[in-house]
Amino acid sequence: MHPQPHGTELATNDLDRLILLRRQLHRHPELSGSEHRTAAAVAEFLAATRPDEIVTGLGGHGVAVAYSGADTGPTLLLRAELDALPITEVTEVSYRSEHDGVGHQCGHDGHMTVLAGVGLLLGRRRPTRGRVVLLFQPSEENAVGAAAVLADPAFERLHPDLALALHNLTSLPLGQVVLDEGVVNCASRGVRVILDGEPTHASAPEGGVSPATAIARLLTSLPALGRGTEIDSDYRLVTVTHAALGERAFGVAPGHGEIWATLRTMTDDGMDALRADAGHLAVDVAEQEGLRVTVEEADVFHHCENHPAAVTLLRRALDHEGVPHTTGVVERGSEDFGRFRAVAPSAMFFIGSRRSADGPDLHHPDFDFPDQLIDTGTRVFARAVREFLD
Structure with a gap:
């Protein structure tokens, strides 16, 4: 644990709950367009935090959970992905996928859990002003989910002023963060x-x-x-x-x-x-x-391009949380988050998920998102919330 002021610290029992959630999501993966059980699980978990609004069925099975401050202000959107891959898992973990031919070998189960951690913190302390929207996007893997969310009439009242996301990368050592301006995904x-x-x-x-x-x-x-x-x-x-x-x-x-x-x-x-x-x-x-x-x-x-203002916010959050970070990565892989730059300045940071030099790559049947990253991802996003809205 890394005790932090201003509402960015998860307690030990919080992490235990989040790990259980992550493993539940991992055990029951769902393909793009079929994420109804996954969506229900995150909505149920975050309903206990008493958010100001929960929107379901967004762009398909998408879920948006909003927390509003006492004063008016901008909207900060944090986004994660609901869907899994058509991959047969070969890990030996006790919570391995129970669905043949479907697995969370991209780490979306971990990304969702990080946002759930932010929700736990926001449930205890709202931002001073404005609003935070936790968006759980459907159908990222086949590149139709972001467009469907943005086209959904319900998204109009959720429209962000800034949008942030993260993705784990097995090309980086465990916990190493890379953040840069400009194009970051092809x-x-x-x-x-x-x-x-x-x-x-x-x-x-x-x-x-x-x-x-x-x-x-x-x-x-x-x-x-x-x-x-x-x-x-x-x-x-x-x-x-x-x-x-x-x-x-x-x-x-x-x-x-x-x-x-x-x-x-x-x-x-x-x-x-x-x-x-x-x-x-x-x-x-x-x-x-x-x-x-x-x-x-x-x-x-579409390509993902990090906006300077969004990158500045994430850098401040990383620095305040004591998370080392470097620059200089453009991923060959693609990400549906690129569409969000059409509606708001946006940025994605990458966090290393390689446990060992010979560890499996993303989309490999033996990949499993490291639980150690839940705390780091949550603290960075929670700090970005405080920097932007307090």
């Missing part, structure tokens, strides 16, 4: 190239039009659109994630095929250029091979 989106020709009998393939050659070409030409390994304004990465051809039959020459790829750039502007290049390439190859082509997009993540 833009990305999924592209499905659907190719249709004409199937025929396998004994006479010349009578049909097969997508096989087109898929073979795109397997190399799509990744070739990438350039550079340093994450800067010219950074582009194309990763083929799936390819399918024809039916599972020996008697039919294929007439249908698909190739899926993830496009990644540092910024949204770079993504516009890359997606145009990928689309033109798919159309050109299809035309040359006599195929019909459809290009679809999914999992559209």
